[in-house]
Amino acid sequence: LYVKSKQYSYYFGYADRDKKIPVTRDTIFELGSISKVMTTLLLAEEMKANKLHLTDPVTNYFQALPHYFSNVSLKNLATHTAGLPFNLPEKVKTQNDLSLYFKRAKLDADPNQQWQYSNAGIGMLGIALEKLTHKEMNQLYLADVMVPLGMQPIGVTVPKELKVNYAQGY
Numbered sequence: 001l002y003v004k005s006k007q008y009s010y011y012f013g014y015a016d017r018d019k020k021i022p023v024t025r026d027t028i029f030e031l032g033s034i035s036k037v038m039t040t041l042l043l044a045e046e047m048k049a050n051k052l053h054l055t056d057p058v059t060n061y062f063q064a065l066p067h068y069f070s071n072v073s074l075k076n077l078a079t080h081t082a083g084l085p086f087n088l089p090e091k092v093k094t095q096n097d098l099s100l101y102f103k104r105a106k107l108d109a110d111p112n113q114q115w116q117y118s119n120a121g122i123g124m125l126g127i128a129l130e131k132l133t134h135k136e137m138n139q140l141y142l143a144d145v146m147v148p149l150g151m152q153p154i155g156v157t158v159p160k161e162l163k164v165n166y167a168q169g170y
Helices: 034-048 067-071 074-078 095-104 119-133 137-146 160-165
Strands: 014-016
Touching: 034 074, 034 119, 034 137, 074 119, 095 119, 119 137
Parallel strands: none
Antiparallel strands: none
């Protein structure tokens, strides 16, 4: 909180409720679904730099996907209108697994037909951005979002020495 250009910080709750460890300025919280906002912010930055268009098909970034993905655009991934499921099965861990999964599975709906919150779609958008920029998402989050906004420069992966500050959800 800023009042007349002076910063004030207030901390509430527990970083670990069971152990009664309070939240402090050093507490690290899980990124969670805020990553969707950050991923679409990165998409907007790449659009602004004319490196991609919302109408680009996802097959520009994933050549091994079945033909029915040619109707799925980056916009569909960003707006949860790609027809993708909420989550992928846990066995899908690599891009090759993703391609194999979609060779056997179908979209839940045709693109643009319905809105369905999809971690899978945002994940695919992140992979497309990685392929476009030749950087990992953690590097993109840090360089293009967190550091410019003055956020704590940790990113997706919490360094081992800082895990002691990681908040436990409850």
